[in-house]
Amino acid sequence: MRLFEIAAFAVRGLTANKMRSGLTTLGILIGVASVILLIAVGNGASSAVQQSIAGLGTNILTISQQRAQQGSPVKPLTTADAAALVGADSPGIRHASPVVSAQATASFQGTSYAIGQFLGTDPRYFETTNSGVAQGNLFSDNDVQQARKVVVIGATVATQLFPGLDPVGKSVLVNNIPFTVVGVLTSKGSSGLQDADDMAVAPLTTTQNALTGYGSLNQIVVQAVSADALPRAQAEATTILNGRHRIGEGATADYRILSQDQLLTARTATTETFTVLLASVAAISLLVGGIGITNIMLVTVTERIREIGIRKAVGAPRSSILGQFLIEATLLSLFGGALGVAAGVIGSQFTIAGIQPVLVPSSVLLAFAVSALIGLFFGSYPASRAAKLRPIEALRHE
Amino acid sequence: MTPVIEVEGLRKVYGAGDTAVHALRGLDLTVQRGEYIAIMGASGSGKSTLLNILGCLDVPSAGTYRLDGIDTSDFAEQQLSLLRNRKIGFVFQSFNLVPRTTALANVELPLVYAGVRRAERKARALAALELVGLTDRSTHRPNELSGGQQQRVAIARALVTSPAIVLADEPTGNLDTDSSREVLGIFDRLNASGRTVVLITHEDDVAAHATRTVRVVDGRVAGVLV
Numbered sequence: 001m002r003l004f005e006i007a008a009f010a011v012r013g014l015t016a017n018k019m020r021s022g023l024t025t026l027g028i029l030i031g032v033a034s035v036i037l038l039i040a041v042g043n044g045a046s047s048a049v050q051q052s053i054a055g056l057g058t059n060i061l062t063i064s065q066q067r068a069q070q071g072s073p074v075k076p077l078t079t080a081d082a083a084a085l086v087g088a089d090s091p092g093i094r095h096a097s098p099v100v101s102a103q104a105t106a107s108f109q110g111t112s113y114a115i116g117q118f119l120g121t122d123p124r125y126f127e128t129t130n131s132g133v134a135q136g137n138l139f140s141d142n143d144v145q146q147a148r149k150v151v152v153i154g155a156t157v158a159t160q161l162f163p164g165l166d167p168v169g170k171s172v173l174v175n176n177i178p179f180t181v182v183g184v185l186t187s188k189g190s191s192g193l194q195d196a197d198d199m200a201v202a203p204l205t206t207t208q209n210a211l212t213g214y215g216s217l218n219q220i221v222v223q224a225v226s227a228d229a230l231p232r233a234q235a236e237a238t239t240i241l242n243g244r245h246r247i248g249e250g251a252t253a254d255y256r257i258l259s260q261d262q263l264l265t266a267r268t269a270t271t272e273t274f275t276v277l278l279a280s281v282a283a284i285s286l287l288v289g290g291i292g293i294t295n296i297m298l299v300t301v302t303e304r305i306r307e308i309g310i311r312k313a314v315g316a317p318r319s320s321i322l323g324q325f326l327i328e329a330t331l332l333s334l335f336g337g338a339l340g341v342a343a344g345v346i347g348s349q350f351t352i353a354g355i356q357p358v359l360v361p362s363s364v365l366l367a368f369a370v371s372a373l374i375g376l377f378f379g380s381y382p383a384s385r386a387a388k389l390r391p392i393e394a395l396r397h398e
Numbered sequence: 399m400t401p402v403i404e405v406e407g408l409r410k411v412y413g414a415g416d417t418a419v420h421a422l423r424g425l426d427l428t429v430q431r432g433e434y435i436a437i438m439g440a441s442g443s444g445k446s447t448l449l450n451i452l453g454c455l456d457v458p459s460a461g462t463y464r465l466d467g468i469d470t471s472d473f474a475e476q477q478l479s480l481l482r483n484r485k486i487g488f489v490f491q492s493f494n495l496v497p498r499t500t501a502l503a504n505v506e507l508p509l510v511y512a513g514v515r516r517a518e519r520k521a522r523a524l525a526a527l528e529l530v531g532l533t534d535r536s537t538h539r540p541n542e543l544s545g546g547q548q549q550r551v552a553i554a555r556a557l558v559t560s561p562a563i564v565l566a567d568e569p570t571g572n573l574d575t576d577s578s579r580e581v582l583g584i585f586d587r588l589n590a591s592g593r594t595v596v597l598i599t600h601e602d603d604v605a606a607h608a609t610r611t612v613r614v615v616d617g618r619v620a621g622v623l624v
Contacts, residue, residue: 005510016498310494313455314508314555315483317476391482392455395494 006320010327013300024296025336028371031289032340033347035282035367040348040357042275047358049271059230059260060128061222061237066256074254075245076216079204085222085240092224092233097125098204099219102211106153106161106179106200108172113160115153116198118174120207121221126152128223131201136168136183139203147205151179154197155187174200177210230259279363286370289336294378297329301382308386309394321387322380329379330372337371400467402563402594403429403452408461410447410617421447422458423617429563434589435596436608444617445598446567452596453488453565454478466562483512487556489566489597493548495540501527501551502536508559526554530584546577553584557593564588566597570604582607 014021065077077098085096104118119125126138139150151174158167167181179202188196208214224233234257247253301308308321341364348357386394410422421444429435439445450456451463454470457478463470466485470478482488495504505523514522527533530550540548549569556564566585570578586607589595597608605611613620 002513009510012499306494307496310496311507311511312479313453313482313488313494315479315481315511315559317479317511320511390456392450395455395490 002320003323006323007327009324010331013304013324013328014331017300020296020300021332024293024332025339027289027292028333028336028374029289029340029343031282031286032337032367032371033343034285035279036341036344036359036363037347037352037357038278038282039275039363040344040359041352042271042278043360044357045274046268046271048356050268059224059227059233061224061230061234061260062258062263063220063222063237063241064218064256064258065216066254077220077255078217081241081244082217082220084244085220085237090233090236090240092229092236093222094225095124095128095223096237097121097128097221097223098217099125099221100204100207100212101218102175102207104174104200104211106157106172106174108161108170111161113157115157115174115200116195117200118207118211119199119201120204120212121201122204124223125201125221128221131188132186133183134186135166136181138183139201144203144205147203147209149177149179149202149206149210150182151200151202152183152185153181153201154185154199156195156197157200158184174202175211179206230261234259286367286374289371290333290374290378293329293333293336293375294382296332297325297379298382300328301325301386305386305389305394305397308389309391309397312389312391312394318387322383325383325386326376326379329375329383331375333371333375333379337368340371341368399431401428401464402431402433402466403427403596404462404464405448405452406462408448408451408463409459410444410451410456411459421617422451422461424461425614425618427612427619429594429596431594432589432592433594434585434607434609436605436611437596437598437614438600438605438611439614439620443614445614448614449565449567449596449598452563453486454482455488479511483508484559485562487559487561487564489549489552489556489564489569491568491571493540493545493552493572495548495551495555497540500537500539501532501543501554504540504551505554505558508555512559522558523554526558527551529557530554531580544577545573546580549573549577549581550584553581557588563594563596566595568598568600570599570601578604 063077065074079098082096082098085093098121100120102118102120105112105114107113122144123138123141126132133152134155138152139148143150151172153161153167161167161172162170167184170181171178172181173179185197185199185201222233222237224230237257241247241255242253245254311321344364344367345359348359405425405427408422408425409420412419412421425444425448427448437445437448447456451458454465465481468481470481473481496507502520502523505526506519509519509522524533524536527536530553532547532550532554535543535547535551540551543551553569564585569585570581573581582604585595585597589609597604599605
């Protein structure tokens with residue numbers, strides 16, 4: 001009975017000044033929603049990166065050239081190196097595809113487009129990287145041997161150069177050299193930071209002939225027989241390459257082998273930093289919302305000291321005054337918090353800046369609890385100060 | 399019969415040391431049940447301080463105050479709030495209604511803190527409003543009422559708990575002549591029906607309504623006129 005009446009006073013106090021209550025609620029709403037949403041975006045970004053890396057295949061090793069210490073000679077990575085990696089000495093390795101990459105601008109009927117990644121390799125590369133074809137065909141070993149000027153393009157390149165057209169069979173100029181488009185790769189989507197579809201792949205021989213020349217390979221992409229065989233494949237590759245490049249015991253190699261795992265770890269660390277950054281921005285906005293509530297409660301109490309005096313003069317005990325203002329503050333922050341949770345959850349259903357946010361349930365709980373505590377904590381100081389006033393002091397307050 | 403109010407050696411000091419202000423310097427006063435007392439005095443004489451202490455809005459520095467036979471000297475805030483609620487009806491010069499709240503809700507306020515049920519509360523509040531002739535204004539908020547009407551709502555609020563005494567601090571101080579007459583008429587009727595009334599005033603014609611006038615000079619009772 002009594003508590004209900006006090007709660008009714010609190011609700012009346014809030015509704016008597018709708019504008020002020022609304023703005024305070026808005027402050028908490030924004031704080032809570034941004035905490036939930038930004039953490040979801042960070043989480044979404046990191047899971048997108050993980051997925052895209054996992055999509056490339058988990059049993060891949062990437063061998064790339066590395067500048068050795070000064071003075072020691074650097075042997076280029078060659079097609080022969082790639083060929084030597086597959087054989088009886090290396091049962092853990094299934095394929096090894098030599099890869100060169102080129103800066104390439106493609107043009108078709110006056111439209112030109114700088115392709116993000118233009119690679120020259122062999123047909124095994126597609127299998128190794130889980131790349132399928134959406135339209136047309138991949139190129140074949142025969143195309144590599146004959147150095148035919150054919151190219152398989154990614155989805156982004158297809159939409160940029162051939163909007164509304166079927167690219168298969170069209171002739172496209174890559175750095176002014178005509179290539180025939182034989183296929184379009186299945187879309188892999190962007191991983192937040194990089195568009196995996198902004199690429200084109202041509203036979204190794206053709207690319208070296210026409211674009212890069214016969215220097216070192218940029219990479220050798222190795223597929224292990226299975227994910228479990230990855231460490232074995234890495235050891236085998238190291239032994240073979242050390243032999244071919246005459247790297248002695250303890251010397252620094254002139255190449256570097258990276259597994260997909262290591263890549264994943266590095267990328268995950270990056271996105272975790274990103275998430276922490278977003279979360280701290282969000283925490284600051286929640287804090288600002290909390291300061292808003294404190295501010296409003298201080299103003300509310302100060303502005304209503306006379307009213308408190310009146311209530312005390314007609315016999316309100318200290319506890320009911322304290323209760324009324326605490327309930328007011330808590331209602332404000334709970335209401336704002338609940339709306340904020342709703343806004344955050346709804347907002348995280350949409351794709352934001354190319355990232356599909358993934359809700360973290362603990363962040364929802366945390367944000368809501370913090371907002372409620374902020375109301376209780378910062379509301380209690382002004383409320384207890386008001387409740388302690390002697391009635392005559394409160395009544396004299398102007 | 400025990401007097402409603404029995405005050406002995408009442409002192410009130412504001413501040414301390416050289417700057418201390420002695421508002422009351424050993425004041426004695428006894429008010430019998432059914433009396434209508436007017437307290438007069440120059441400003442600064444201590445009459446408002448006296449009334450605030452009588453209304454348990456303030457506590458004395460020294461001396462005893464027995465309200466309805468109860469010694470309030472060592473009462474804690476919790477007990478004082480109970481006294482304010484049950485025994486005292488206070489009318490202020492500046493009305494002191496809760497803003498943005500209807501006349502009815504304002505009159506109900508003391509009953510809420512007394513824990514009276516909703517239905518009974520409303521009935522009693524409406525009866526009090528009827529007594530001051532404002533039944534038709536019960537849903538109006540203070541800013542929709544004239545000064546005189548606001549003061550009558552405040553009187554209804556003071557009456558609604560059937561207190562032992564009604565205290566009024568210059569109740570007509572902010573009112574025009576007509577409103578003053580109405581308000582004083584209400585006090586007259588209250589007193590005629592047996593209620594004890596103590597009011598502060600500057601004006602002799604207001605004091606003329608009282609059965610006894612107490613003059614306060616320099617924190618002491620100077621003279622009693624019958």
